[in-house]
Amino acid sequence: xxxxxxxxxxxxxALGDPTRRAILVRLExxxxxxxxxxxxxxxxxxxxxxxxxxxxxxxGLITRxxxxxxxxVRLAPKPMRTALEWLRRYERFWSSSLDRxxxxxxxxxxxxxxxxx
Amino acid sequence: MTSLTLVRxxxxxxxxVFDALTTPDDIACWWGPDAGPVLAVQVDVRxxxxxxxxxxxxxxxxxxxxxxxxxxxxxxxxxxxWRWSGSEDPGESVVEIDLRAIGEGTELTFTxxxxxxxxTRRSHEAGWNGALDKLQRNLASGQRNSL
Numbered sequence: 001x002x003x004x005x006x007x008x009x010x011x012x013x014a015l016g017d018p019t020r021r022a023i024l025v026r027l028e029x030x031x032x033x034x035x036x037x038x039x040x041x042x043x044x045x046x047x048x049x050x051x052x053x054x055x056x057x058x059x060g061l062i063t064r065x066x067x068x069x070x071x072x073v074r075l076a077p078k079p080m081r082t083a084l085e086w087l088r089r090y091e092r093f094w095s096s097s098l099d100r101x102x103x104x105x106x107x108x109x110x111x112x113x114x115x116x117x
Numbered sequence: 118m119t120s121l122t123l124v125r126x127x128x129x130x131x132x133x134v135f136d137a138l139t140t141p142d143d144i145a146c147w148w149g150p151d152a153g154p155v156l157a158v159q160v161d162v163r164x165x166x167x168x169x170x171x172x173x174x175x176x177x178x179x180x181x182x183x184x185x186x187x188x189x190x191x192x193x194x195x196x197x198x199w200r201w202s203g204s205e206d207p208g209e210s211v212v213e214i215d216l217r218a219i220g221e222g223t224e225l226t227f228t229x230x231x232x233x234x235x236x237t238r239r240s241h242e243a244g245w246n247g248a249l250d251k252l253q254r255n256l257a258s259g260q261r262n263s264l
Contacts, residue, residue, distance in 0.1 A: 015211050091119050096150035096229060097245035102127045104147040105137045105223075 002064040007060070008086055014059035019044070021050050024061060027075040035071045120230035129222045131216040135192035138214060144170065150173045164189055168197065184212070192216055199229070 014020055021040055039049040053073060056062045060079045065072050127134055137143040139157040148155050152173040160168040167182040181202035188196040196213045215226045 046213050090144050093150050094123055094227060094229060097148060098123055098125050100147035101137055103123050105129035105134045108133050
């Protein structure tokens with residue numbers, strides 16, 4: 001459980017940056033890309049891209065494979081699924097609770113108006 | 118993605134909604150995802166005050182959440198730290214609830230976020246809606262990149 005939690009923190013921290021999210025979206029769309037392909041659309045230097053890839057790799061969000069001098073990057077979806085699962089659990093709880101809160105507050109409002117008459 | 122946002126339009130004025138969110142007797146009437154009972158409510162509704170709410174769902178399982186109030190502005194805003202007790206989810210997160218008067222009712226905006234760093238969260242939200250929605254949908258439906 002504690003491990004899961006640290007994993008979640010890493011996933012969410014890794015996702016908390018627009019460049020890294022753009023990289024993930026691109027990998028999802030294209031299936032895979034080389035490091036230099038990934039660096040091209042961004043107005044940042046290759047070392048900065050490597051740093052972002054390092055963060056994504058640490059979070060388990062990507063895999064890197066090397067063939068000769070070319071490093072290919074691919075999306076690894078499992079940590080994102082875990083993160084989605086975390087969100088879904090809260091969504092189930094809160095979506096129903098807020099519906100119940102709304103009905104309750106509306107009953108209270110009606111009672112308050114009646115009492116004021 | 119790191120945060121959950123829900124919006125509800127409620128036919129009750131903000132003060133009534135706010136009190137329903139913060140008064141123990143009221144909380145006991147709606148808290149929880151189903152008609153299972155609320156077993157205990159302790160709230161100290163002031164900045165730095167804590168809350169602890171225990172409830173049972175209809176499947177018989179018991180759950181407890183607790184945290185501290187971070188902002189208490191009646192009747193417009195409530196923010197609190199949040200954790201599930203026990204081993205359910207050891208991580209802490211933040212719940213924010215904003216109430217805005219619309220006509221004679223209230224628009225409630227609820228956010229539950231994992232990230233505690235406000236700037237990170239803001240930048241995240243600014244960038245999230247859009248491109249990654251698609252990614253999230255695809256991952257959620259398991260259309261691609263299956264495990």
